Structure formats: structure tokens, C-alpha cells
Amino acid sequence: MKMKLVAILLAGLLAGGLAVGLAQNKKSRATKEFMRDKLELAQGILEGLSVENYALIISRSQKLSAMSQQADWKVFENPDYEQQSIAFRRNVDALTKAAKNKNLDGATLAYVRVTMSCVECHKYVRGRLVASLN
Ligand code: HEC
Incomplete structure (x- = not known):
């Protein structure tokens, strides 16, 4: 009788643990995809700069700016991460502006700044992890 109870309890614990594990896995996979999208957008910007396609640059940089305000972006809730996000948004918005002004050199420079923001934030994130x- 006692054994049976223990078995039931164990099974319950196991199922619960499994459910939590699956949920976490699902969440991290969604976050991973969200994060990877940034790379695709940044590559689109490089393409836009390379062939002087301002519409492409603008659409991608505006998407990146919007992403930085979304819930999935906020992996960490602290002032440092917020600062990194603000700096990133400032650079990506400057890129949009330069592209709207059809300023190719300015947009290219802004793109370099955006890339530096990517790297800076990742350095910070790796340190946190x-x-x-x-
Ligand atoms: C404000 C912080 C921040 C900025 C800015 C930022 N990222 Fe990230 N990035 C993250 C976080 C957080 C992760 C997830 C790290 C983890 O949990 O492993 C991530 C992960 C990634 C990944 C890995 C996804 C995977 O396969 O796991 C890529 C690729 C990426 N970012 C690209 C970019 C690019 C490109 C830019 C710039 C256009 C950028 N990120 C800007 C915070 C940032």
C-alpha cells in the first residue's frame, strides 16, 4: 500500500517535472527564433546598403527598432540591459533616418554602430549568463 502511494507520488513528480521541462524548452526555442530574426534583419540591411535599396534598409531597421520594444526582447529586467536596448534603438533609428534621407554613407556608418550595439549587448549577456x- 505504502509502495503504491510512493509510486503514484513519484509518477506525479516525474510528469510535473517533464511538463515544466517541456514548457521551458518551448519558451527558449521561441526566444531563440526571435533572437535569430535580428540576424536576418541585419543581413537585409547590409544587402540594402550594398545595392542602395533604401526601402529595404528602412523596412528592416524599423522592424529591428520595434522588436527591441517587444516582450521577447526583455530577457533580462535590469537597468543595464535596458541601457543596452536604448543604445541599440537609438542607433537603429539613426539608421532609419539616414536611409530616409538617402544618405548612403550616413546609413553605412549607422549600420556599423548598430552592429557594435549587437556585439556590446551580447558581451554583456554572456557575462550575465x-x-x-x-
Ligand atoms: C539589448 C541586448 C541585445 C542586442 C542589442 C542584440 N541582442 Fe542578440 N541576443 C540578446 C540576448 C539576450 C540573446 C539570447 C542569449 C541567450 O540566452 O543565449 C541574443 C541572442 C542572439 C542570437 C543567438 C540566437 C540563437 O541562436 O540562440 C543572435 C544570432 C543574435 N542575438 C543576433 C543579434 C543581432 C544581429 C543584433 C543586432 C542587430 C543583436 N542580436 C542585438 C540580446 C541582444
């Missing part, structure tokens, strides 16, 4: 493992 490593810290959270300790």
Missing part, C-alpha cells in the same frame, strides 16, 4: 552559473 556566466555569472548566473556560479
